[in-house]
Amino acid sequence: MSDAQSNINNRPPSVAALFLERIEATPDGEAYRYPVPAAGGDGPDEWRSYTWAEAAERVFAVAAGLTDLGVEPEERVAIASNTRVDWILCDLGVLCAGAATTTIYPSTNAEETAYILADSQSRVLFAEDAGQLAKVRERREELSDLRHVVLIDPNGESAEGTDDPEGFVVTLDELIERGKAYLEKHPDAVRDTIASLRADQLATLIYTSGTTGRPKGVRLRHDSWSYMAKAIAQTGLARPDDVQYLWLPLAHVFGKVLLSGQIEVGHVTAVDGRIDKIIENLPVVQPTYMAAVPRIFEKVYNGVANKAKAAGGAKYKIFKWAAEVAREYGRVTQENQRRTGTPSAPAGLRAKHAVADKLVYGKLRAAFGGRLRACVSGSAALAPDIGYFFSGAGIHILEGYGLTESSAASFVNPGEAYRTGTVGKPLPGCEVRIAEDGEVLLRSPGIMEGYHNLPDKTAEMLESDGWLHTGDIGELSDDGYLRITDRKKDMFKTSGGKYVAPAEIEGRFKAICPYVSTILVHGADRNFCSALIALDEVSIMGWAKEHGLAGKSYSEVLASDEVRKLVEGYVEELNSGLQRWQTIKQFRVLPRDLDVEHGELTPSLKLKRPVVEREFGHLLDEIYAGTRED
Structure with a gap:
């Protein structure tokens, strides 16, 4: 058995346990970086940090506060918020309390929010602001299981004119103070709860946004996330000295899985879900890696192309020439990497590439902060021509693949040996086979327990021996790279x-x-x-x-x-x-x-x-x- 496989097999039962290990290993290391808007909204944001020990203090207080509110193991606690550092700390607090997080996109309307809260039987909701709280009040009669709403940002909120039960709404600060008081009386309560967690306990209920019908709740166990943490670390894509820029929605499994990997590796994560701030934030944060969906790379590419076109004929000609050089360079170096193990290129192409780098590519890399080692792209297919363009420009996009039902990460391209147009190789511990009709089937510790309250739907996707039907059509190369050709239902x-x-x-x-x-x-x-x-x-x-x-x-x-x-x-x-x-x-x-x-x-x-x-x-x-x- 390899060291990597042994490390995965000997994983602790939960990410909460990994969180304890991280706190003990690097208590003073920087964990999370987050923006604070300037007073009055004028001027740039101020970026502040939590060390792992400081993050743990808030996480333990949230966990103890939930316990004091009466939340029991595996009961659901929902989060409806944009991506921000509080989302992460509340999620960890839920896990450390032994409860299970229900994720809700902040853009979800009141009707569907109520459906998810009711279907999951969530007892508590972390609501980002008054707008999220208003959705609950609008559909209050449908939410008999919901006992409390914890308001992360209470600005502009008033209980006047509402029929809220006493104590129904509390602020996050109030919950934390309540948790601290609980820990004074029961100092070992959170650690004892973490120690009692079983690998098969429900940790997360993620509702797929779905392309048809009502969203389905995907039940993911504690072991799913601890496995993902270890498997991601074994790929070597993330390093302890990395700075990750995290803007993806944490209600989505792609964003959520990045949190587990970070805890295992121990690097810094800069968190800001405001999409309109990405371009502004990148030169400030200077990330070494980030994850995104293809639409972001498409928008960047189109933006650069249109800017060059608007600048006039000569500059647009230079850009088009440089774009073709980048694509050729990306294809040639990747092919040589595949054949010889070295990403080489002929002398003539290297010369053209060096000129194009000074004229175009260097400016593009600077816009990403100048230190970007790699990007991970997932959730949908990246157009190969766009992938090759960025590859040749020195921004390496490592496509990956997974589903909510597989805890997101099942395949990812391996570092320098990445191949544009494929989603890479399986993560350690993940098995794959291609069915007779071309469908990709997966089996790993990250596979879901099933759909919440939907046994018939579970049976359609999940075989009794653990193989998951992905619904995607794919091809495997002789050396294990997977190429997704289409959705089975979309062909x-x-x-x-x-x-x-x-x-x-x-x-x-x-x-x-x-x-x-x-x-x-x-x-x-x-x-x-x-x-x-x-x-x-x-x-x-x-x-x-x-x-x-x-x-x-x-x-x-x-x-x-x-x-x-x-x-x-x-x-x-x-x-x-x-x-x-x-x-x-x-x-x-x-x-x-x-x-x-x-x-x-x-x-x-x-x-x-x-x-x-x-x-x-x-x-x-x-x-x-x-x-x-x-």
Whole structure:
């Protein structure tokens, strides 16, 4: 047995136990870095820190406060908040109290928030602010199990005019003070609870945002997270001297799993979930690694391309040349790494790359803080052309793969040996096999216990011997790299009998068109493929200003003949690289961008195909009107 496998097999039963080990190992080491807005909102944020010992003091107080409120082991405590350091400390407090965290996206509406709280039977809710509390008050009659709401940020909150029971709402500061008082009487209470935790106890109930129907609660045990912590550490991707920039939503399993890995490795995590602050924060935080979803990299790439285009002909020509050099350099060095173990390139390509680095790539790396060693991309597929661009520019995007049902991390690309277009190799302790129909099946200690209160749904996904049906179609290379080709349910057959993988086509278009926000390829049982295309407002409005459409609104620009011709050119470029049956015969530019608020994207920015096809069904009807089936 290897040392890595032995380390995983001998893991403690919970992340709470790992947290104790971390506190004892590096009590004075910096754990979390977080922003505090300047007084009056003027000027840059001030970044402050918690050491591991300081974090533990607050975590133990939260845990003791929950115990004093009567929370029992495995009872659910929900968190509805944006990503912030308090989310992490409250989550750890829940785990150290022996309870289980229910995650709720802060963007979730009142109806679905109430559904999740009721279905999970959550006893306590950590609500970020008055807006989250208002959702509970709106649906109070549906929440008979909810005893308390702990308000993280009480600014602007008032109980006047409400029918809250006495003690129903407490602030986080009040809970912490209550916990400290409890610990004075019972100093060993939290440590005793941690010591009593079993590996098979429920730790987290994550509700999948889902692309159809009600969200399902995925039951993840304490052992799932301790396994993930050890497995992530064994990959070597994170180091003790790293600074991670964490902005991902912690209600999503991708963000959540990063917390476990950090506790095991012991590096610093800078936490700020404000997406509009990412560009501003990166040069300040200067992270060495960060995780993101593909949409972020697509927006960065499109932003750089559009900035170069706006600067004029010469600069745009330089950018386009540099982008092609980056892609070629990325492909060649990765191929040589695969064949020889060294990421080398021919002398001529190295010379071109050195020039392009001075002109373009260096500035791009500086925008990411200048110290970025690697990014981890997950949650959806990254277009290979965009991956190769960043690879050649010296920003190494390591694609990974997993599901909420597998505690997020099942595959990840291995450091310098990463391969764009694949999701890498399985983490230590994870088994994989490809079913006869191409579906990827997984088995590991990170696999869920099942869906909460949904035994029939559990049986559909989880076999009795522990194999999880992912619903994804994939291919394994001879040396163990996995390539995901599409979602099983998203692949479709045209009326001519040809199979089409829409995600592959959509990814290609995103790498070609710098103005696209989202594209949906449609064609199930149709006689040709079509596309609904949403354009990014900032990018297309910048183009419009330079092409005679200044003064027109976003919706007017989208409806213009000029934009249609612009997009048509990119569609023709896309089609030139596709098989005949894959080509986009017709398309429509959508009248607005797709978003989470309209329910067209999940909070992790995945496309909800059925919702979009229903919302814009009239456009699809228009496309296929008068056509006949083959």
